[in-house]
Amino acid sequence: MLVTITLDSPVGSEINAMDLSHLLRKHPEKVQSFDLPVGTAHVFYPHRTEDRTTAALLLQIDPINLVRSKRFRGDSGILDYYVNDRPYTASSLTAVAIGKVFRSAMTGVSVSRPELASTALPLTISIPVISTRDARGIDLVRRLFAPLGWNIEQDPIALDSDFPQWGDSQYSSLVLRGTERLDVALRQLYVLLPVLDDSKHYWVNDDETQKLARQGQGWLEEHPERELITRRYLVHQQPLVALAEAQYSASGQSADTQEPAGSDDNATADVPLRVQRAQSVLKVLKDRGAQRVVDMGCGSGALLRRLQADPFFTRIVGTDVSARSLELAANTLHLDERSDAQQERITLLHSSAVYQDERLNGFDAIILMEVIEHLDLSRLPALEAAVFAANAPRSVVVTTPNAEYNDHYPGLEQGALRHDDHRFEWTRDQFQTWAHKAALEHSYVVSFEDIGPAATSVGAPTQMAIFYKEQA
Numbered sequence: 256m257l258v259t260i261t262l263d264s265p266v267g268s269e270i271n272a273m274d275l276s277h278l279l280r281k282h283p284e285k286v287q288s289f290d291l292p293v294g295t296a297h298v299f300y301p302h303r304t305e306d307r308t309t310a311a312l313l314l315q316i317d318p319i320n321l322v323r324s325k326r327f328r329g330d331s332g333i334l335d336y337y338v339n340d341r342p343y344t345a346s347s348l349t350a351v352a353i354g355k356v357f358r359s360a361m362t363g364v365s366v367s368r369p370e371l372a373s374t375a376l377p378l379t380i381s382i383p384v385i386s387t388r389d390a391r392g393i394d395l396v397r398r399l400f401a402p403l404g405w406n407i408e409q410d411p412i413a414l415d416s417d418f419p420q421w422g423d424s425q426y427s428s429l430v431l432r433g434t435e436r437l438d439v440a441l442r443q444l445y446v447l448l449p450v451l452d453d454s455k456h457y458w459v460n461d462d463e464t465q466k467l468a469r470q471g472q473g474w475l476e477e478h479p480e481r482e483l484i485t486r487r488y489l490v491h492q493q494p495l496v497a498l499a500e501a502q503y504s505a506s507g508q509s510a511d512t513q514e515p516a517g518s519d520d521n522a523t524a525d526v527p528l529r530v531q532r533a534q535s536v537l538k539v540l541k542d543r544g545a546q547r548v549v550d551m552g553c554g555s556g557a558l559l560r561r562l563q564a565d566p567f568f569t570r571i572v573g574t575d576v577s578a579r580s581l582e583l584a585a586n587t588l589h590l591d592e593r594s595d596a597q598q599e600r601i602t603l604l605h606s607s608a609v610y611q612d613e614r615l616n617g618f619d620a621i622i623l624m625e626v627i628e629h630l631d632l633s634r635l636p637a638l639e640a641a642v643f644a645a646n647a648p649r650s651v652v653v654t655t656p657n658a659e660y661n662d663h664y665p666g667l668e669q670g671a672l673r674h675d676d677h678r679f680e681w682t683r684d685q686f687q688t689w690a691h692k693a694a695l696e697h698s699y700v701v702s703f704e705d706i707g708p709a710a711t712s713v714g715a716p717t718q719m720a721i722f723y724k725e726q727a
Contacts, residue, residue: 256314256342256349258444260437261379264306270376272308276300277368278437279310280359289356296352314352316342344384344426347449354445361445361470363438375592378440380431384412386452387425396429398480399447402564404589405433434592442470450487459490464499477587479561482530500527528707532717533558535706536624536652539721541567543650545620549574551608551642552626556584563588563601572615574606581605609637611645620650625717628655628677635689643697643722651699651722653690654706656680659713683714690720700725 262275276283279298286299294316302309341348354361365372387395396409408430411423435443446467449455467475467488475481482500489495536558540548546569550558553573562568575581581603585591590598606612608626615621621642630638642651656673658680667673672680681689687703694701699722705715 256316256345256352257383258312258345258349258353259301259309259381260312260440261302261307261309261381262437263377263379265377270371270374271305273303273305274368274371275308275310275437276303278360278365278372279357280365281310281356283308289352291352291355293348293351296356298356312352312356314349316348340386340426344386344452345382345448346386346452347455350445350448353441353448357441361438361441363436372438373436375434375436377434378432378437380440380444382429382448384426385429385448386454387411387427395451396427398564399450399484400431400443402479402560403433403443403474404435404592405431406594407431434589439474442472443474445470446475446484446488450484453487455490459492459495461495461498463489464495467499477555477557477560479564482526528716529557532624532654532706533561535704535719536622536654537561537565539652539704539719540620540622540650543620543721543723545648545650546570547617547619548572549615549618549621549646549648551606551615551621551623552576552629553584553603554580556587558622558624559584559601560587569600570618571601572604572618573601574604574608574612574615576605576607578605609634609641611641613645615646618646618648620652621646621648623651623653625654625656627653628674628680631678639693639697643693643699647697649724652719653722654717654719655686657686657705657714657716657718658682660710660716662713663710663716681718683718686718686720690722694722699723 260275260279262270262272264270264272273283281287281298283300283303286297289296289298291314294314297313297315298310299313300308300310363372385396397407400407410428412426412428413419414421414424433440467485471478471484475484478484485499486496489499546567548562548568548570549572550562551574553559553575554577556573559571559573562571573581573584575584584603588601590601590603593601604612604614606615608623609630623638623642627635627638642648656677659682661667661671661673661680662669664673690701690703693699701720701722704719704721706717706719707715709715
């Protein structure tokens with residue numbers, strides 16, 4: 256099993272590509288070998304110049320010893336056979352080797368090159384064989400790596416090159432190109448290679464949730480496929496998946512980011528409300544055929560990242576009144592690392608929902624996801640004039656808390672709002688009264704949907720209004 260990491264020195268840059276060896280803390284002039292429980296790992300440098308340096312990690316696995324060892328029998332059962340793909344394809348075995356051999360590099364600390372360790376570098380990662388165990392393998396690679404800013408080259412491997420009519424195998428070669436800190440890139444590989452393989456060679460327990468949180472810090476929290484990654488990384492063990500999601504939710508600051516108690520809907524109880532909300536909005540946009548969209552009040556870019564990862568959306572604009580939020584959104588989206596075409600597809604604008612901004616005219620949809628409750632009630636007419644009258648998109652999607660549901664949030668005092676910055680929170684009747692009035696005044700039709708697990712008599716935690724113009 257082979258993984259290569261290449262550092263290129265951009266023209267005019269002061270980066271010396273040979274410093275890759277300092278970041279990896281592996282001597283560049285000799286082959287180094289490391290005995291691991293899964294086999295033997297070798298690190299060497301097949302190419303080393305100031306302009307380009309490549310480090311290679313070669314993992315040699317003894318499949319017979321692996322099968323005979325009870326310690327490394329995974330839940331998938333694939334190691335029950337003496338003939339298997341473990342010596343050849345990237346998997347949890349590769350992740351273990353990365354974690355052991357490059358442990359120091361994964362900390363992001365370098366004594367000899369401290370500034371370089373904290374710098375996003377132009378990297379190329381090549382993996383000759385990855386597993387794509389389901390029919391969505393090509394799409395899965397894109398869903399995992401594209402939101403992280405990687406440019407992807409994936410070539411399916413034929414089942415038998417002498418018989419092309421047999422089609423492709425479940426394996427592909429993969430090349431990732433992008434600009435990222437080396438420690439972050441290594442941690443992403445550590446987590447995502449087992450996710451692609453959808454198998455682990457060792458027993459998974461509660462410790463894995465802590466490992467996932469540690470290695471995913473800084474990039475996994477806002478990944479649009481976080482739920483899929485968590486589920487596959489924890490080998491579909493639902494109690495561990497729920498534990499991991501609880502740890503994510505615990506980092507939230509407001510009641511609205513916590514999961515309500517007393518849910519009557521077990522089908523959605525393990526999916527955080529903020530995720531259900533984003534998924535519901537994206538579904539509405541697709542149902543309405545809205546490919547050119549504005550996320551008004553985008554904050555740090557959580558919804559923008561989901562929009563960015565979906566090629567259905569061809570033009571995306573995020574707006575916010577806070578310049579700091581726009582900076583965070585730019586970092587979330589890795590905009591400075593995107594190609595010219597990608598940067599043209601998504602734009603961040605300093606703008607307010609209550610002021611008319613002609614730059615937002617002509618879009619298919621405007622999204623106000625958890626925005627209106629942050630405005631004083633007296634400012635809502637200005638928002639209506641800006642969004643419904645001036646911008647006049649074909650669709651407007653509005654979500655807001657359902658105040659009737661607040662009693663289901665543990666620790667939220669009677670009559671308190673879910674967030675310190677909320678100016679109001681509406682009941683279902685109040686929200687629908689406002690929405691019907693706005694729709695009537697601006698020639699829209701409006702419908703309503705619940706988001707989240709509904710409770711008897713009080714509805715769901717989030718309410719959504721979908722405004723749309725009827726086709727002529």
